[in-house]
Amino acid sequence: MRHLLTKRKKRLLREQVLQRIREKRRIARLDVIYNPNKVSTEHRPLVNRKYSPHEPTRGRAVLKFPKKMNFRGDIDETIYFLDKLKKEILYGDSTEVLLDQKALDSITPETAIILVSELQRCIQYKSMKKRLRGTHPDSPAVARILTDIGFYSCLNIKSPPHAEEKSSRAFFRIMPGNRTDARIANRLVSHFEKVVSFEPIARKRLLAALIECMDNVHNHAYRKDGISPDLIGEWWMAGFVDESVGQVGFIFYDQGVGVPTTLKEKWAVKIKTLVGMNDAELLQHAVLEGITRRKSERHGNGFPSFKEFINEIPAGTGGFLRVISNKGDYSYCRNARSNPTTVEIPLNGTLLIWSIHPNKETVDKDGRIDLSSEGLQTRLAI
Amino acid sequence: MSTKHDCFYNVAKEFSMFPGGRLKEHGPDSGEEFRDDILIPLFEECDLLTIDLTGTITYGASFLDESFGELGKRYGLAAVKNKLKLIANDDPMLVDTIWEKVRIASKEYK
Numbered sequence: 384m385r386h387l388l389t390k391r392k393k394r395l396l397r398e399q400v401l402q403r404i405r406e407k408r409r410i411a412r413l414d415v416i417y418n419p420n421k422v423s424t425e426h427r428p429l430v431n432r433k434y435s436p437h438e439p440t441r442g443r444a445v446l447k448f449p450k451k452m453n454f455r456g457d458i459d460e461t462i463y464f465l466d467k468l469k470k471e472i473l474y475g476d477s478t479e480v481l482l483d484q485k486a487l488d489s490i491t492p493e494t495a496i497i498l499v500s501e502l503q504r505c506i507q508y509k510s511m512k513k514r515l516r517g518t519h520p521d522s523p524a525v526a527r528i529l530t531d532i533g534f535y536s537c538l539n540i541k542s543p544p545h546a547e548e549k550s551s552r553a554f555f556r557i558m559p560g561n562r563t564d565a566r567i568a569n570r571l572v573s574h575f576e577k578v579v580s581f582e583p584i585a586r587k588r589l590l591a592a593l594i595e596c597m598d599n600v601h602n603h604a605y606r607k608d609g610i611s612p613d614l615i616g617e618w619w620m621a622g623f624v625d626e627s628v629g630q631v632g633f634i635f636y637d638q639g640v641g642v643p644t645t646l647k648e649k650w651a652v653k654i655k656t657l658v659g660m661n662d663a664e665l666l667q668h669a670v671l672e673g674i675t676r677r678k679s680e681r682h683g684n685g686f687p688s689f690k691e692f693i694n695e696i697p698a699g700t701g702g703f704l705r706v707i708s709n710k711g712d713y714s715y716c717r718n719a720r721s722n723p724t725t726v727e728i729p730l731n732g733t734l735l736i737w738s739i740h741p742n743k744e745t746v747d748k749d750g751r752i753d754l755s756s757e758g759l760q761t762r763l764a765i
Numbered sequence: 766m767s768t769k770h771d772c773f774y775n776v777a778k779e780f781s782m783f784p785g786g787r788l789k790e791h792g793p794d795s796g797e798e799f800r801d802d803i804l805i806p807l808f809e810e811c812d813l814l815t816i817d818l819t820g821t822i823t824y825g826a827s828f829l830d831e832s833f834g835e836l837g838k839r840y841g842l843a844a845v846k847n848k849l850k851l852i853a854n855d856d857p858m859l860v861d862t863i864w865e866k867v868r869i870a871s872k873e874y875k
Contacts, residue, residue, distance in 0.1 A: 563786030564793060569822050587823040587856055594825035598786035602827075681834055681870050684826045 428507065428614040429561055435610075436510040437474045444477035448487040448520075452494040454707060454734070461494055462728040465501055472505040472515065473612055482517040487525050492623055493634045493736055496557055499534050500619050500638060503559075508612035519543035561616040563601060568593035568620070571633070575624050579631050585695040589633070589737065592692050593620065595685040596635045596735060604639025604733065613638060630740050638732040641709035642666060642686075646674055662711030663723030670706060670715050690715050692737055702739035708732065772811035774803065777820030787827035796831030804832055808840070808848060818853040818860075830866050837867035841874040 449464050451457045472480055490498075506515065517540070520526050529535060530542040560567055568590050572581070581589065600618045607615065622633040639645075643662040646669065660668075668674050669686040689704055694717055696702050703716040709729045715721055776784070780803055781794035788797045807814050818824065836845050845867050853859035 562792035563795070563825075565783035565785050565822060565825075566793075569783060583855060584858075590823040591825050594786060594823065595827060598791055598825060598827045601786065601788075601791045681830050681866070681873075684830065688826045 428503070428559070428617050430507055431609070431611065431613050431615055433610040434508060434612045436508055438510050439478045439513050440476045442477040443479040443481060444471050444475055445481045445483055446471055447483045448485075450486050451489045452487065452498070453489065453491040454493055455491075458707075458712070459727045462726065462730050465497060466728065466731075468498075469501055469505060472509050472513065475513075478512055479514045479516065482515065484520040484525075485518055487520045488522040490525055490528055492528065492621065492632070493636070493734060495529055495534055496619050496621050496634055496636050497730075497732075497734065499557055500559075500617075500636060504612060504614055504638060507614060557619050557621045559617060559619050560597070561600075561614070561618065563594060563597040565590065565594050568597070571620060571622055575622060575631055578624050582695065582697065585692060585697075588688070588691040588695045592689045592737070593633070593635065595688055596620075596637075599685050600637045600639065603642075603645045604637045606640060630738075632736060632738040635735040636732060641729070641731065642669060642706070642733050643709040643711055661723075661725055662709045662729075663713050663725050664711070666706050666708060666711040666713040667715075667721055667723045670704070670713060671721070689735065689737075693717055693739075696739055700739060702737070705734075705736040705738070707734040770811060771813040771815070772807055773815045773817065774807060775817040775820070777817075779803075782821050784821055784824050784828045786825060787831045796828035796835075799828070800832040800835050804836060805839075808836060811848070813850065814848055815850040815852065818851060818863075819855050824859065829863055830870065833863045834866040834870035837869075837871035838873045842868055842871035845871070 446468055449457070449460055452461045452464070454461060468482075471477070502515075509515070520529070520543070523543075526543040535542040558567055558571060571593070572586060572590060597618060597620075601616055604618075605613050605615050618635065618637045620633075620635050622631065624631050641662075643665045646665055665674070670690055671687065673684050673687045689706075693702050693704050693715060696717075701716075703714050703719075705712070705714045707713075707726070707730050709731075710725050710727075711723065712726050713721065713723045774780075776799075780799055783794055784796070784799065785792045785794040787795060789795050804816075836849070851860045851863055
């Protein structure tokens with residue numbers, strides 16, 4: 384009897400070992416092993432030396448990507464997943480994390496940027512004992528978006544061989560950075576001018592907004608004295624154009640503490656939030672009138688300048704500015720009622736999206752901003 | 766006796782086509798750099814200072830505040846108005862924006 388049990392045990396063990404070998408070979412065939420030492424960006428992010436990584440013990444965790452990742456209808460699920468991803472890689476006990484993208488069949492560019500930035504942070508701060516692996520998505524369209532947006536090149540992974548070849552869209556790759564440099568913003572905008580022309584004043588306002596975003600990251604976004612795993616001063620900038628309809632979108636993201644958190648450092652703002660002003664209303668206030676945590680009137684003018692680009696676009700052209708930070712989600716459009724909304728799970732950092740659509744108004748019949756009319760939100764979510 | 770005269774300075778040609786952010790530590794061609802290396806020395810040296818802002822890609826709000834705003838804080842609105850002349854042929858709003866920044870910052874003038 385004992386002999387039989389041992390035999391069975393041995394067989395089970397052998398099967399387990401074989402299964403592990405097969406999985407390793409399968410992943411090797413896909414050639415998607417994430418390499419933490421090869422973050423192929425042009426600059427080196429500033430790392431917080433005070434942070435000490437959590438040491439994993441054993442096991443493997445599989446993180447299944449949701450079917451849809453976007454900041455419209457699935458915003459809470461998307462933020463929840465991104466948070467889960469960070470927690471598993473940085474604080475989880477497993478020595479191996481498999482990022483299973485197979486089920487993912489739609490992703491918007493802004494989500495892809497946040498995903499890339501989160502992975503870059505995790506690669507920088509995870510324990511050396513932890514290994515990151517991944518699978519490619521089944522959907523060629525998603526593979527194409529992730530390839531175009533620079534997802535694979537940012538992480539130094541080969542792009543999937545089955546990514547769709549033809550697309551009317553012309554993406555620009557993510558541009559990460561950690562200093563205020565007008566040349567980078569100019570390079571990004573110039574790239575789009577090959578297909579879409581901007582009015583000279585609108586161009587100036589857009590560039591001013593992007594430069595101000597970079598400067599804001601330096602001034603407010605990151606806690607410099609903390610022990611959190613932050614890429615200090617790091618920001619990600621990207622954009623897209625859809626040549627077929629002349630649609631343009633720009634995205635700016637940082638992983639800082641978020642605008643509402645920063646503003647609440649000021650007592651007057653804190654009191655306002657205690658009497659009922661939520662994060663979204665704070666963002667609205669910041670965009671429309673300007674608000675700062677500092678005493679001087681000279682500060683707090685950056686945020687109002689973000690909407691100037693939208694104000695300068697010609698009549699008949701649809702467009703809006705959207706700001707998501709912590710629990711606030713606020714959209715601004717020249718001719719529409721503003722609609723601050725609250726998200727359930729806070730987004731760590733600040734995401735700004737400028738989106739313009741030359742042939743379509745973005746205001747619905749009730750005078751509200753119609754986010755669904757924007758390519759950034761729908762056309763790319765295949 | 767110091768020699769005083771009228772000065773003309775073109776930002777795009779002589780400083781940078783790509784003005785950056787607020788402080789030197791933030792990146793190249795910052796407002797602080799422009800203020801310390803160009804604006805204040807010229808302001809103190811010249812009787813009338815004309816700054817031509819035409820030709821750059823843009824100016825961020827922080828750059829303008831750190832350079833021209835600081836001028837208002839240090840010398841006061843009246844002194845700046847007497848000495849400084851601004852030209853911006855490609856952005857008519859820019860001159861007004863700068864004067865507004867000088868006005869706000871001059872409240873901190875002691």
